[in-house]
Amino acid sequence: MKNHCPSPKLLERYFDQEASDEERTLLENHLIHCLSCHERLKLMGILREAIKKPVEEAMEKETFPWVWEKIEMGIKREQKASWWESFRLWLEPTPLFRKKVWIPALATLMVLLLITVSVLFKKITSYSEGTVVKYLESPIYDVMVYQLEKQKVTIIWLFEESES
Amino acid sequence: MAIRRIRKLNPSFLRQIFFILISISILFLSLSSITYAQIQTRLRVVRASSIGHEIDPSLKELHKELKTFFSFTSYRLLREENLTLSLNKPVSITAREGRIIWEATLVGLHRGLAEVRIRVVSEGRETFNTQVRLTPGRTILVGGPRIRDGVIIYALFAKF
Numbered sequence: 098m099k100n101h102c103p104s105p106k107l108l109e110r111y112f113d114q115e116a117s118d119e120e121r122t123l124l125e126n127h128l129i130h131c132l133s134c135h136e137r138l139k140l141m142g143i144l145r146e147a148i149k150k151p152v153e154e155a156m157e158k159e160t161f162p163w164v165w166e167k168i169e170m171g172i173k174r175e176q177k178a179s180w181w182e183s184f185r186l187w188l189e190p191t192p193l194f195r196k197k198v199w200i201p202a203l204a205t206l207m208v209l210l211l212i213t214v215s216v217l218f219k220k221i222t223s224y225s226e227g228t229v230v231k232y233l234e235s236p237i238y239d240v241m242v243y244q245l246e247k248q249k250v251t252i253i254w255l256f257e258e259s260e261s
Numbered sequence: 262m263a264i265r266r267i268r269k270l271n272p273s274f275l276r277q278i279f280f281i282l283i284s285i286s287i288l289f290l291s292l293s294s295i296t297y298a299q300i301q302t303r304l305r306v307v308r309a310s311s312i313g314h315e316i317d318p319s320l321k322e323l324h325k326e327l328k329t330f331f332s333f334t335s336y337r338l339l340r341e342e343n344l345t346l347s348l349n350k351p352v353s354i355t356a357r358e359g360r361i362i363w364e365a366t367l368v369g370l371h372r373g374l375a376e377v378r379i380r381v382v383s384e385g386r387e388t389f390n391t392q393v394r395l396t397p398g399r400t401i402l403v404g405g406p407r408i409r410d411g412v413i414i415y416a417l418f419a420k421f
Binding site for chain 1: 284287326329330376386387388389390391392393394395396398399400401402403404405406407
């Protein structure tokens with residue numbers, strides 16, 4: 098039969114070796130068959146390790162802001178986030194992303210750039226691919242267009258009135 | 262001391278630099294693609310006639326194409342211009358002391374395709390107006406107007 102899981106506070110006391118003998122016996126009996134509590138204890142151990150090393154470094158070098166970032170990153174890394182979550186966490190310390198206003202601003206900028214570029218380099222689709230001459234106007238000449246695909250030559254010949 | 266300072270800036274400072282560089286690169290690429298929307302063209306003005314058998318040495322390659330279409334026996338290069346066409350900026354060359362103006366404008370540019378508008382103005386009057394699609398390697402020949410004992414042919418070739 099499975100016992101009820103102990104409260105987080107009790108688990109923390111046990112982890113910090115502050116629990117009474119009775120509590121410890123109770124918990125150890127429970128831990129034999131409770132994988133969940135076992136995992137919680139394991140996580141506490143990982144967190145302690147993540148904090149311990151940078152704090153020791155900080156004590157030596159007195160570079161606290163940098164150490165705090167390392168602690169944060171260490172804790173977050175241990176949480177086994179998805180690739181997107183990892184990427185987001187990697188971006189997080191950047192002030193640009195802390196200020197959420199930059200995200201819509203950058204998105205707007207990208208959209209504007211895309212619109213500008215697509216307008217400037219608009220694809221020509223109004224006539225068939227083989228057509229070279231789009232339009233032709235001449236008030237004084239009769240015009241003939243001759244196109245040879247093999248030789249990649251297009252001839253526009255203008256006939257003067259006297260010729261016709 | 263210097264090493265210590267760099268370590269203090271790590272890693273958020275480096276990430277700021279990374280994002281600034283990425284933004285600058287995107288902007289630079291966008292702007293450069295707009296700025297360099299241009300093509301190189303070569304315009305040759307040729308006089309073709311049926312008098313004589315003189316082929317201008319510089320027209321040897323073009324003559325291979327010309328002879329399949331025309332029965333002219335003589336081709337002489339009158340003028341050759343390398344024109345850089347930028348988007349919506351007309352480039353013109355003049356002939357006969359400004360009485361004839363030949364104007365080309367790049368009006369559209371897509372991968373492997375340039376749309377060029379060509380206008381010919383003679384004595385202040387537009388005599389010809391066309392818009393053609395140029396692909397790399399294609400030659401557009403515009404010919405017909407009489408000149409002395411022959412006709413004039415404009416050969417436009419694009420490199421891009």
